[in-house]
Amino acid sequence: MRLHALFSIAVIMLFASSCSHRKSAKRAPSVPPPPARTVHIGDVERGIASWYGVPYHGRRAANGEIYDMRQLTAAHRTMPFGTWLRVENESNRKQVNVRITDRGPFVGDRIIDLSQRAAEEIAMIGPGLAKVKLTVIAPPKGEVVELYGVQVAAWSDRERAEALRRELSGKFPHVVVVPNDAAPVLYRVITGRSTRDDAQELMARLRAAGYRGFVLRLDLPKMGVSGPS
Template identity: 45%
Template sequence: MRIPRSMSFRTNKNRGFAYLALLTGVALATGCGGGRQIKISNPVARIGASEEGVASWYGEPYHGRRAANGEVYDMRAMTAAHPSLPFETWVSVRNLENRKSTEVRITDRGPFVKGRIIDLSRAAAEEIDLVRLGIAKVKLTVVDPPRSYLRGRQFTVQVTTARTQQNAQFLEKKLKGKYKDVYIRYRPAIAKGNTPESWRILVGKVNDVKQAQKTLLEVRPDYPNSFVVGWDVE
């Protein structure tokens, strides 16, 4: 089915609220209507899970701002926003109109437009000829991360972020009573998007993303907004 050109591309003006929720500990109930929604009952997506719906893409003014997982969004990287898939999930995105496909890593939340199921980076959108029309019907399938991405990379579980170092140290002390490896990492402010400085509280530092996911399953009951993230994310 061809998507009418009159359905013009729109970026999400509320994207910053997803990151705000992670900072404040407030859970957001977001979702997209239409298509067959992937049902995520735990923090780890099942390989092979799939859904169909409409994809869009986003670039400026979000390029250079922090994504919902805390890393700086780069529209030239192979990433995407999804309403509910866990961060660090990789999905294959197939354009059902031209059969072109690509793979992206979930780093952000969105889209927040009814009927859309994924917001691709510009680079990913170019891979499946989505940039000109802005939207297209796609099929998403959860896949294993590429070996090239995993090679030499370390992962951790971000429990939460604190606005002050004192609050971060208080939570660090609390977590050390239950977990062996607890870290605090400072994150500087970013002028674009008015993102304030913060202190990230992390549990674990491992070479295997699946091991990080196991740690996440242990942490989630007490900290439902925690998620797996690359150690190199600043």
């Protein structure tokens, strides 16, 4: 009986030790990225680039856009959204211009995560990583500056959305109804079309007037918009 009891105690101690080891080996919680910094045309940064595609394709990027791996975009930890960069693969001198739309990468010493298409442009799909030179450049001619607004509500009933648009028009700027591109269709009531800071101020005004909402990035040329322009 004593031998059985000693064996049971030993098993319990071994299990507790195992659990304690697994608990101590857990990864620390991820640290949020540092705030965006100010950049200027001509600024240069060098480091390691990686790229991302599936399964992130179709998911929402950090700036509010839907990530499309076929577009020339990239993720950076601190550069402001909308910053344009010339990315040069220093092993083959191939270059591509990308727009920052997302945050990352958060692995090791990597400085930028390119979209799959951008990685293809500089021939780094196979290796997966490449030493690159980043140069801040001016946006391409005709490129629309990033615009922000406030989504006040969303309904499946378009008439209800249009009624709120009429209610808000005249009190708040540029009120539109925007259907989403998924099923079932929701009609989003969005107001404002300016900078992120202006959108934050607009959201505060809306809340003071008894409305709810959240700031989002606009891509109005691609939306089916109704209402005054």
